[in-house]
Amino acid sequence: MPVPTYSLRMEHISKSFGPVQALKDVTFAARPGTVHALCGENGAGKSTLMKVLSGVHMADAGRIHLHEEPQAFTKPSEAIEAGISMLYQELDLAEHMKVYENVFLGREIMSAIPFRIDAPAMIRQTRELCEQYGFRLDPEAPISSLTPGECQLVELLKALMRNARVIVMDEPTSSLSEGEARTLFGIVRELRERGLTIIYISHRMEEVMDLADDISVLRDGEVVCSDRRENMNVDDVVRHMVGRELKDYYPARDVEVGDVCLEVNGLSSEEGVEEVSFEVRKGEVVGMAGLVGAGRSELARALFGVVRPSAGSIRFGGRELNIKHPSDAIRQGMALLTEDRKRTGLCAGLPCGWNITLPNYERIGMKTLLKLAKERELCEQLGSKVKVKWEGPDAPANSLSGGNQQKLLVARWLMADAEFIIFDEPTRGIDVGAKKEVYTIINELAFQGKAQLIISSELPELFGICDRILVMRRGRIVGNFVTAETSPEKVMHAAAVEDNGL
């Protein structure tokens, strides 16, 4: 048998954050010219392991070898120098700067005489690299004008410009459209052909099974399995992740749908929502499908008073509503779980508990008197209801893993006890077990008679949990299907086809 050669070996790595042991004696090795998927539930330690690799965290114990050379990174720049680049779960670009400025950030090319930043050289090199890899990007475009997929390409350019040999991608597709994700997979395969090692973290099992050559699974900070892809199927990987078989992924719901709760008529907004009309009944779970950019989040923003509608009306609980601000919407009994938890959801530096209670102070009677014990008790209850993995309500929100931050936001809107809830991509970044928990919560809310609108880019999810599925395209509703009477093909067709007579 040939001796396996590894581009990367991490041996006996342990890492604790205070009392939390995030990694326990982890040994992980990856081969050159392969995609190595790293799977595990939320909080299993995936990002932490990769942050140890990229010099963000120092391990408490263990060794790292890169191409059989021992390494001791004390800061990210040393890991980058050694050829390791990490694309973070939450992208981290300087938004007000241009593409090439980001690519060269901190490593600007200087001209000798006069001694200053040589922008033309940096633009030229960025353009050359784009051409080499077939990226369609303008080096001089400002980051703020790019789509999430293009931002990802900029991160990749940064890595490639630094001659990375090991590239870590932490949930790279979680904010990409289908098309952008496909482009990314092509690039990942190209990088593999060129002999790079790609470490690929994702909660989307289809992607993992499609791309990976090797798969390692972490559970509670320990490696529970590491093998070639061909020796595993999805069920094996999931079983290793959650430590048990996962049955009834979409729990059954038996709810009598009641009166109309929300009735929207001819709603338009300057963000591109065009004459949208629909209704959601009490106890009903309505899905909203559509391609990225179809106007679904914009509709949510218009309903919730983030932007003022330019036309149309909203009737809620039998009354005409005039919502000027999200606080009005909350007061009236609406809730919105936004899709972008970093920008519009979480207050990352604040304690978890505050993040849950922030929009709810009025509701739980804290406007006049801070009833701290009550707040704490409620937060703890809700935390255990959504099964968030935390040190308790006092822990800062940014100490939670990505998926657990999402659960925190679900807890926030459970506390609001709203009558109408909009969930925008509620399961983004959360693991298979936690997804099932969210579906169970959605079912319970339906059982309590709440009306729910679920925006999701994962069609199987909409088919698994919704009574009806609306389809948006270019700001309009172009389809309204009873889930039991339609098919994913029909919904996709409505979402993508240019002219279906509407």
Ligand SMILES: Nc1ncnc2c1ncn2[C@@H]1O[C@H](COP(=O)(O)OP(=O)(O)OP(=O)(O)O)[C@@H](O)[C@H]1O
């Ligand atoms: N900076 C930090 N301070 C304190 N605890 C942390 C910190 N970073 C991570 N942890 C804890 O370490 C554990 C592992 O977290 P990690 O972010 O590695 O999980 P993950 O596998 O990437 O999960 P996800 O799929 O949700 O992103 C969690 O319990 C988390 O709360």
Ligand SMILES: [Mg+2]
């Ligand atoms: Mg993570």
